[in-house]
Structure formats: structure tokens, C-alpha cells
Amino acid sequence: MLYRVAGQYKTSYQADYALFPVRQDAFLLGIILIMAFVVLPATANDFVFRALLIPVLIYALAAMGLNILTGYAGQLSLGTGAFMGVGAYACFKLVTIFPEMNILVAVLLSGFFSATIGMAFGLPSLRIKGFYLAIATLAAQFFLVWLFQKWGWLYNYHTSGAILVPNIQMFGITVSGPTATAMAQYYFVLGVVALMTILAINVTRGRIGRIWKSVRDMDIAAELVGINLMKAKLMAFFVSSYIVGVSGALFVFMWRGAAEAELFDVQLSFRVLFIAIIGGLGSILGNYLGAILIVALPVLLNVVPRALGLPISSSMVEHLNTMTIGALIIFFLIVEPHGLARFWQIIREKLIIWPFPH
């Protein structure tokens, strides 16, 4: 009923290919945006901002970067964590070398560093495929993290080997560093993530996106129809690592406030991969759904026993949590291997024909 498409006529191909062929989709998105920009910030406290909203957005962005590579261009990567690290360290260096640089510019520029390095590590993808490539990206993962530890210049020779985010103002409001308010950071992250999402949607819907999809589905066939594989794959690595790098910069500057090299270890890569896969490979929406499940759920699971006053020790909660997450991953893979985004599609289709079953 609510999702009735009857009466929405399309008179041109243009209209059929539009971003929102169904009016209700646009309406729904509007509601979500109002929620994100107005309602949530008005009601959330610091805990909700810092433990739920900001990490969900940042992880969703990282997963979106990975999704472009894995979901659209079909190149499995396990080096996401390290590329986030490149973005973070690049941003740190930019901010400390050019203190007067606008932080937004620094964040957006730092993506180019990780994009370049990502492209370099993407070179083997021209020769190797599938799991071999996945393990090869692990080389980037371990090598870069080692480099973050050994190369003192990267963290300005700080004794602890960690990078610490200074207080940075943008238009008179402190947006990063210890004195920044959670709300300012949230709006900053939301703005960047929204911008990147628009970019990603348009890239993946356009010519480049179609090239990537054809490479993903069968690269030899794609080559035969005249697609330059090298260009397509390296471009995928470039765009993907750019987004991942930006998310890494946000990760440290807008959320964590300090970072050591170990933060960007292989566990982080796996986490982002989980989000992309649970959310749905080859989908932009899925990254958000996946991030909500993988990032927010454990936080919520942690507070439930506490809120209900159950006498379970914190370590037991953690054990149960790990088990639950593992079981949930298997459960979702079994129920819907194409991810939560696919889940939403099914629901949407059902809604469109509701109340009829077929």
C-alpha cells in the first residue's frame, strides 16, 4: 500500500534509469537523511555518538571502498586495514607539516596517498586472481603495518610510536582532537561520508561501474570485448583505496584521537570485509546495513545484560558476544548469502505488491 508503484508512469528510458525510479524510494531516503542530520544528533548522547553513530559511518565508508574493489570489480582484498592506515598517517603528516591547512582538505588529500599505494599493491592483480590475490594483498597488510612501526618520521618520532591527533579547528569549531565535541565530529563525518556515497553511487552506476562489473563477471570475456583490463583493475584499486584512505583518516581524526600501528592490523581488514559481505557485495546500501550489524550490534549486546541487571561477568559477556557474532555471520550467510542489501530488496518487492502474495 505504502509502496504502491501503480500510477508512476515512465515515458522515457531516462526516467527508467533514474536513481529513484520509484517515488517512495526518494521519500524513504529523505526520512533517513532527516534522521541522520536532525533527529539523531538532537537525541543522542556522547556514548551513542562515539560508540555507535560515528563508528558505523566510518566503517560503512571503509566497507564502501572495499566493496567497490571486491563487489564491483571482483578483486578480493584483505589489505583494507593497512590502506586505512596509509590514509591516517598521511593525514597526520599533512596536518603536522601544514598546520594551517583546512582539515577537510587534509582528509580528502590523504586519500590520494593511499590510492597511489593501493594501486601499486594492485599490480599483482594483473597476474593473479581469487584467493591467491587475497593472500597477496595480505603482503601489503603486513608490510605496511611493519613500516608504520619502523619509520619514525611517520609518527614524528614520538616516543610511544603512536600518532596523537591535535586540536584542529574548522571555521571556528573544533572538529578534531580531545576538545572537539562529539556532535561536531559526527557532522563532519556525516558530511564526508555523504559526499563519498554520492560519488560512489555515480561512479558505480556509470560507464566505469559497468566496466568493473564486466571484469568481475568474467575478465577474459571483458578483455575480448575491448576493455583494457589493466586500466580497469588499477582504476578499481585506485578509487577503492582512495575511499578507504579517507575513511582511515576519519577513523583516527574524528573518532579514535590516537593511533598506534597495531590498530591497522589484519583484524581491521577482516572486520571491514565482514561488513561488506554481510551487507552485500555489489551494493552501496549494504555497507551501511552491514556496518550497523557488525559495529553497532556488539556494542548493544554488551550493554543489554548491564541494562537488564543480569549477573554475568564482563568476560562472560565478551565470550558470548564473540560466539554470537560468529554464529550471526554464519546465520546470515546461510539465510541470505547476498547480504542484507538483498534482504531489503526482497522486502521492498513484497511491499510493492502487498497485500497480494504474488
Add this chain to the structure above:
Amino acid sequence: MKRLMKAAVATTAILAAAAFTAPHLLAQDSLYVPNLSYRTGPFAATGTPLMNGQKDYMTLLNERDGGINGVRIDYDECETGYNTERGMECYEATRANAVVTQPWSTGITLQVLPRTNVDQIPVLAPGYGFSPMADGRTFKWAFNPPSSYWDGASMLLNFVADGDLSSLEGKKIALLHLDAPYGREPIPLLEDYAREYGFTLLPIPVAVTEMQNQSAQWLQIRRESPDFVFMWGWGAMNAGAITEAVRTRYPMDQFFGIWWSGHDGDLAQAGEAASGYRAVSWNVPVPDAPIMGEIREHVIDAGLSSIGENEIDWVFYQRGITMSMMLAEAIRTAQEEFDETVVSPEQVRWGLENLDISEERLEELGMSGMIVPFQTSCANHTGHGGGWIIEWNGERFERVSDHLQADRDRITPLEEAEAAKYAEANAPWPMNDECEL
């Protein structure tokens, strides 16, 4: 499908509701003391006995005295698994009503440190964290009593040199350390000493992923044959290093650890073969201390503890007890000063800054000889109580030295310089100008 959806919506609603009401509801007349514990993950082996000790001392206060001056302690653990990400989450989840935060890992401490100035909540990091935290003028809210890592490094050096540092000339000292902020902590100080006294410092990092596979590091030690090996290890790394040392036949009497590398559970794996291994520690287990009898009576026999068999005399369990004692004493000091029973974080900060753990006070607490006496002040947030050398005799650790003191004259300028560097990198950094030197 529908049912599934409904269930999902319902669960989400409950979870969301829980999240928004999450910050701990404060019961009347109690003090909320959260601890960012780690009883899981690769470092659980060393974390668990410490957490047990911390918990049991607070339980004892509640059971025996009804809390501190009549206010019950609401001790609570938030599990981090030594993971910085979970650590921040726990910090946010617990800080609203907490009077203190105990971040545990050096990584979490580094992240929490700048936030505490804004959130106005004291950080208690006994024997860990960041050595320059001793400078109370820069780190108004952070405390790392009774000794910092730099104190530990200095004491070890003085001990191996038998008080005469110039005898170290031409010697070679290897620093086997965890490749993390914690492990890198002593390097600047040791380098400074090496320059001054002409010995060679050889840092040997052990990556977290290689903690249980240290043969390359020990081959390097065999090749370089250093005169002494100092270890800044943690979790599974300690046991790995000690078994490798036994395998490489490195003489145990030249092998020394910081206090976090002196854990009964780690040494027990090598057993007899590791006897002679020594560590510097600011606490030693005293099995017949009156406080231990009371804990046995009120906590362990009452079934309120979760420690395992024979763990009561472990260095780490008793260290946990002394850590909670510091916090309890700070609360008590604050209560007396401000004449209030339910003290605020600001007041607990004052309490931590005016801790006086003297021999007499330890006697009253029934903890004589369990921890070095120390005293903090506005400018000195560590107290620099020094420490003892403890030695593994194949079954347990024993105290084998007199009370050692760190070379404060050398450390203080370094601390000030590092603290200033930190403040500069984080400008504008609020300084506490009330302190008099």
C-alpha cells in the same frame, strides 16, 4: 519471513532502548568504580589475576567494612580484550558516573589521556601508561603510581651495575620488547644512559603476531651475546621468551624483566629451568600478610572470588590488590578532605594527588611489605616509590634485594621534556599551574 522480521524489529527496539539508557544507573550512596578489564584475548593470561586482585579487594571493603566510610564501592568491569577500540567504547560507556577510569593497556591510555582533561575524570594507571605522566603539571588528570617504566629501567640498570653505572662501559644490553607503545616506552631513557655511560643498547622488538615464535629474536641474542637482556614483555610473550631463553641456554642470571614480565603463570611453564630469572617489581607477595587472611576469610571462603587454586600468592594477584588499595586510599583521602562520603571525580583526583602510602599506613592496612611506600603530590603523579628485585626459584618469586630507588635526577629532565613535547603536539593543552615544585 514475516515472523523473522517482527522478531528482528522487536530485538532492535529493545537493544536501542538499552543503548540509550546504557550509562550505568547510579545507586544511592555508592561510588561507581569501573575497570576496563581484559580477561579475554591474547593477553588474558596476565590480565586475569590482576583483575581478580582488584575485584577481590573492593569486595573485601564492601563485605568487611560496608565500603569506604560507609559508601559501598560499585566495582564494575568492562571487557576490552586489550583491544583499543573496545577500550574507547568501554571508556565512553562507563565514564558518565565513574569517579575514575582504569584504562589498562598503554594503547587505551594514550587514547583516553587527552579526553580526560575535557571529561574531567582521573586516570589511574598503576605501574603502566606513559612515563612522563609523572609530570602532574602537564598531566593534571593522570596518575601512574608507584613507579613508572623509566623508574623501572633505571632501577634495573643500577642493579646490574651494582650501583656503579660506569662499570657498564663497553657492555652490551639487549632490550627484548613487545613492539607496541608499551614495549618502546623505556627506549629513550636507556638510550640516554647508553650515551652517557658508553654501553651498547640493542632493542629487539617482538611483534604481537610473533609473540609465540621468538626463535629469530633469541638467535639474535645468541649471536650478539649481550651481557644482559632486559625484557618488556606482556601476555603470551613472556612465557615464549622464557622458554626460548632456556632453549638458547642464555644464562638466567643475566636475564631481567620489568614488573609485567614477572608473572608466576608465565614462569611456571618453564618451571625449574627458569630459576634464577629476576624481575624488578614494586610489589611482592606476602602470603602471611593480615590482609591476605581477611581476603581469604571474607572473599575467597565466602565464594565471592574467581581465583584459581594456589593463585592467591601470585605476584599479579597481590598486585591487583595493591592497585585497588591505592584507589580506595585516594577515595578515603578525598572523603576526609572534603568531608563528603560520595565524592566526585574531581575530589578523587585530589585524593590521588595527595596519596600518602607510608610504612605506617601499610601496617594499618595489614599490607606491610606488599608494596613500596610512596607519596604523590601535585607535581609528582607517580610517587616514585622504587621497587625490589624478585627472583624465580622454580616455584615462586622471592624478594632478593633491598629497596631500590630510581635515578630521579636523570629521569626528571627527560620527563619534563617529553611532557612538554606532548603538550606542544596537542596544543592548546591545559596546564595545571597551581602546582608548586
Add this chain to the structure above:
Amino acid sequence: MDLLGRIFVKPFQDMAAAPDFLIQVVWEGLVSGTLYALIALGFVLIYKSSRIFNFAQGIMVVFAALTLVGLHQMGVPALLALPMTLVVMFFLAVAIERLVLRPLVNQPDIILFMATIGITLFLIGFGETIFGGETKRMITRELYIPAGSTIFEPFGGFVAIEHLDLTALVAAILLVTSLLVFLNKTRIGRAIRALGDDHQAALSVGISLSMIWVVVWFIAGIIALVTGIAWGARAGVSFALEIIALKALPVLLLGGLESVAGAIIGGLAIGVLEKLFEIYWGQPLMGGGTETWFAFVFALIVLLFRPQGLFGERIIERV
């Protein structure tokens, strides 16, 4: 010039100057290489028969070792605990086949890969709930595994060979030999290889997929137990062991995902090379700690020249 000397000349001079030390380095490399090879073998077996990239092999090592030690702590005699652990590993294999693999038959590789990461997380939580997180001592003495060591004194130096490592090496050789016999001479073994060659064809001649999967996961469990005992004896049994599974991945790159021989030779090669690189190049020139990445980078370079690994089956691409 000086740098070139330090890269290309000095390390070899060092090797020649202390041959006993070189032998020790190679031996240590061989020992860790054996363990990498064993973990890689678990991966290969499962990949060959079911095209699943089993990330859970690492946690299975931990789980098997913990079960063994845990049972012993409950008072079961060590020699009885061993077969009981095998029973537990068998039920684990059945459970994984029933609850995870069967519902996911025919899904894309990456989905199955993710499912094994799900299994990993589940087993970590489950294991910690049951056995607790502390490091446990491996019951080597109770299992009659010889301790002590033999010392040789070639070239005026010394080389120490731990009996423990020697036992691990012998056990690994026995295990691999019996595995090869099993794969080549028995009905089930041949069925496993048939599945590896061609799923559809194997199914059509009546090979039961679920039975084979249980068998394969059980064998992976046995390998995990042997690995767990060997590694646990060196460094204690704790969940930190899980991380070493990652070290087996470059072995797979080098040896190929489908080759048993590749896993063994690749494992030994990487074990020795990474140790040599770390000792003679990594520590003097790069500040050490190169073992975390050397194997990956080395395998990557090899792969650029041989995309299917040293022993992998040639990749033939058809449209």
C-alpha cells in the same frame, strides 16, 4: 657502495664466519617451517576436496590443544585424553558439516570463506567460555614426549637440537606419509582426490559429498591436534596461537592451494628463508621484525612469475 656491501657481501661473510650458527638458524627455520607446513596441509586438504578456503584451521589448532590439556586437567590420563580429543575433533567436523557447510553448498567461494571466519569467531568465544583465557602448559611429559636436547659441536661452535623439535619433525613426517598412503591407497582417499578433480563427476559416480566432508574436516582436525601439541610444547597453549595460522597463508601462495607436496616444501622453504632473512638482513639492516611480512612479500614475488604457485595446477582460462 657501503650499503651494497652490507646487502650483498656482509651477510654471506657472517654466514661463513660462524657456520655453527648458520646451521642453528637453518635448523630453527626448518622446525618452524614444519609447523607452517602442517597448518598449510590442513588448508590444502580442505581446499582440494571442497574448494573451501578454511580460515578456521588456526583456531582448530588452538581448540584441539586446549581440549587435550583441558581434559587432562579434569583428571583424564594423558594417553586417554589423546583419543578423547580426537573424538571431540570428529564431532566438531560433523557439526561443521551439518550446521555450516551443508546449508551453504554451491555458494560462491568467498561466502564459504566468510563462513569459516564465522566458525573461527564462534570457536574463540566457545573455547574461552569452556577453557578460560590463561596460557596452559602443554602436557609433553605426560605424553612421553622426550624433553632435553642434544648438542653438536661442529666448527668449534655448538648447535643445539631440542628433542622436542626432533619429535615434532618425526611426527610430522609420519603424519604426512600416512596421509599420502591414505589419499592414494584407500577408497575414501581416492574419493577425496576425485572430488578435488571434478565435483560433478565425483558426485555422479556416487561419492557421498557429506561423508567426504566430515572425513576431510576430521583429518584437518587430526593435523590441527599434532600442530597444537608441537607448537604448544614450545610456547604454551593459549589463544594467541591462533595468529600463527596467518603464517601458513604465504605457504599456500608459494606451494599452491591444491598441492600437498607444495604445502610441505613451501612450508619448509618459507620457514628457513624467513629465518635467514631476518637474522642476516632484517636485524642488521631494517631493525628486525621482518618475519611478519617477509613470507608474504617473497611469495608475492614468486607468484608474479608463476601465478599458480610453485606446485599449483596450471590455470587454464576459458571463456
